[in-house]
Amino acid sequence: MAAEWLVALDAGSVDEEKFEAWRNADPRHASAFAQVAATWAYTADKRTAAFYEDCGGGTAAHAEADMPAAVDAGQGRGATRRQMMGGIAAGIIATAGAGAFLAWPKRAVASTGVGERRDLVLPDGSRAMLNTDSQIAWRFHGIRELWLDRGEVLLSLRGEAKDGVRLYSKSFNARLQPGKYDARLAGDSASFLTVQGAAQVDAGGAKPQSVLSGQLLTVDVASVQISDAGAADMADALAWQRGEIVFNGMALGQALDEFNRYLGTKLVLTDPVLKQTRLGGRFELDDPQRFLAALDQGFGIAHRRTDKGIELYRAGVGAR
Incomplete structure (x- = not known):
């Protein structure tokens, strides 16, 4: 307490x-x-x-x-x-x-609900775009500080390089130079993408690591990794800004987790065998019916509404 x-x-x-x-x-x-x-x-x-x-x-x-x-x-x-x-x-x-x-100067807080996105202008003119079910806080009092409490935020930072912005979260802390960055928390994992700029990220290792333009840092309970992200990969990762979600060979189980971030009524897979079905395509976040129609037409995966949500099942097997 x-x-x-x-x-x-x-x-x-x-x-x-x-x-x-x-x-x-x-x-x-x-x-x-x-x-x-x-x-x-x-x-x-x-x-x-x-x-x-x-x-x-x-x-x-x-x-x-x-x-x-x-x-x-x-x-x-x-x-x-x-x-x-x-x-x-x-x-x-x-x-x-x-x-x-x-x-003391207090933190300002902004959040979004499920399915909502929000674009904010910060006190120094920088921008923060919140994805679905997200919350950030900030305090610009001498030191420019941001906190990612949950969800995902896209930061477009202004200012002098020598100043930097400090970003804190439960999975990593970072010092950001002017540029564009996407930070996301997802359960026990997290990701940090430098679209443009340079960051020093401390994710629990021996020392902070540099994450430069076009690099992605991922954190989970077992490891911290940095990999290169191509232009297409970054565009897909940031498609949510445009109200879209992109699947490029993603397994159905993971795709449902991604889509469910934006849905009040969740998609539920009843047949575990279907989890590894590989998907491709671009869909609108506020129109899951097109996604469900594509599953039905392309993979024979039907759906029905129940008190558990929208259940997905193999057509001809789970129908009743």
């Missing part, structure tokens, strides 16, 4: 009265919040200094300069400066409550 309050405070969506009521209801609540907030504050890059200034504690640099190298904590290793800083932050937050966080 403490972490949820922290996220709400950072996003600017918190009800301050409810937060204070929760924090004051039990000393353990205040302690738990102080711990998660201290960790967040110390790992928040340049915002740590603002945190100390807002709380009246001086800058982080001054506080750390006054610290001894280590403090004897009894048995075991002494506390490092980093740990001491976290302890000071915890004490300040425990007493200051939400005030320090509410004084």
